[in-house]
Amino acid sequence: MVATQTPGPVNADPAELAKFSALAHRWWDPTSEFRPLHEINPLRLAHIEKLAGGLAGKRVLDVGCGGGILAEAMAARGAQVIGIDLAEKPLQVATLHKIETGSSVEYRLVAAEALAEEMPGAFDVVTCMEMLEHVPEPASIVRAVAKLAKPGGHVFFSTINRNPKSFLFAIVGAEYVLNLLPRGTHEYAKFITPSELAAFCRASGLEPNDLTGMTYNPLTKVYALGRDVDVNYLMACRV
Template sequence: MKKFQAWSAKWWDEEGVYSALHAMNDIRVPFVRDILMSKSDHHDVGCPLSGVKILDVGCGGGLLSEPLGRLGAAVTGIDPLEDNIRTAILHKSEDPVLDKLIQYKPCTLEEIVEQNIESFDAIVASEVVEHVNDLESFIQSSFQVLKPGGSLFITTINKTKISYILGIVLAEKIMSIVPEGTHDWDKFIPPEELERLLESNGFVVDTLRGMLYNPLMGSWSWFDDTSVNYAVHASKTVRQEQTSDIDFEKEQDSPKAAEAST
């Protein structure tokens, strides 16, 4: 948090420390949009995500919240740094439409769970989980605030030798694409480990795609290899034990219903 505090006023500088995140919108926004649209048969051409409630976790200055809002989604952006939230609020206030569709709160995901059980259609956590101390707790909280069948979108960095070379040595120390100290390689997570955590906490992983950043072009593209960056879409399911409890209650009620009928 101390590292990101120093960069809180630089979110909307497209050539600055967050330039790679600005560029990532070219692929991550359509990724979220297309999957959410596939879950509904009715779309407003101008606002394809109208009526969809999205929670943007670790929203920073609102780089992802705003384009999702422009697609018609009602977005709640949360971030533990108040300076980030102030930057996000100031920027969205320049657009009256976005000002109504997006709200920002300075807090963590865990802090809003109790008041938001099964409140959101989707969660986006883009370039966030590699900064989280307790990833399983984060996933459990995501499960709680999502509606049944809701979507969890994650983009993050794999834990490989090449991700260390490209993500830290090259990006931070040599090319200064992001400030030095942005990432901690020990917190990078392999996709198979993330998938295991998701599926053991009530999610089904539907999509896993590799991502590639070209620092010379300043652009992102989808890639067959997940050894560096990757994106995941997972859907919330009803926990098996909950289903079993419901079936058991039905079995218990059946003799009583039969007896009453007789």
Template structure:
């Protein structure tokens, strides 16, 4: 997440308790009770959720295989479950993981009060870190990391940890923000200070990641990028774009 030169490549994931910054956990924990309010502090995520999950599902393996078994998906940094529920409705067997207990509690409460349809795949939530799953030898067919990599302490090590949990032939989708002057003006100053779309302090522009840096992190993780798209807001809602200067989303595979 640091600006400047990319991190050095290491041969194996760095397992430390520090991949999730404590101040980031505290910030999003404070927002947990209003996470599912489309007019609340997380309204930008509500607005972009259909685009990012729809794009992700076009680039992830099909939720079910020929024999009817469901493919497993890890939604890391799931917050209160906006994307997790969408992936479960699509048919994946979803594990939603977040380091904030308040967010996980909000996710479980929402699912309890708004049960998923019978056609949905299983959805379970867990409070914890990627390091814990790696230590347990967890493996998944698909991984989503949506608006999370810019909040960890070391994005290079974080992506390598996620890559180590992806089964051969599996795919991962990562969305984040580019470190440009436009993103500073729009996503940081505009969204937080002028329009008040997000609480002040939601983002640290210095931690935004350029597509070139993302490509290096993916290579370090043994992943191949298969597609990248910009995500831009408009009067008719968020749409896919070739413009990656602010928000963008990337698909990666493990061959």
């Protein structure tokens, strides 16, 4: 069973929730539409673990956890993980996979803003990966994430930059040429520049301390972290 939230307005686009719910049954298939998430997960996990000084024994929240790929990986590193999402079908898939693998992740159907009121300052690490570009009010998510993290805690975001190159690579290339993602996965207008995200963070009491890019080489089919933040990037903050 997935714990549900109390009724009320939520910062979510019903079309976005439906989009990911329709594909939920394929979440843990590494050859499916979610292949990129499986392939970048080791990079994300290592990056988070390095900057957070390890995950073992820490309380971790994964906001927008989907089917639980990152949440389960962090739990396997010894973290006490809660994964939250507003799409019920992916959470059901995550819960079933948890049972199959014996993972300790707790999944909840709840908005970040609602959980921030319930559990302020409860987490050593909060992650919000590949989610901000799918919500109507990303700044609201950032505020909630900041409230959920403990003083001195670590916060990690990943999203997509907004510029002609990101349109070419993240939409035209990834969705129409290379077929890495289903067409319609992303909307260019919802992309967020690093300066915009940094402003959201600082306004919420977070101090950005690392900006790292993620790139994909279509010839070698390899993802890598580096300095190029033109398309995909990760931003780490301290509370």
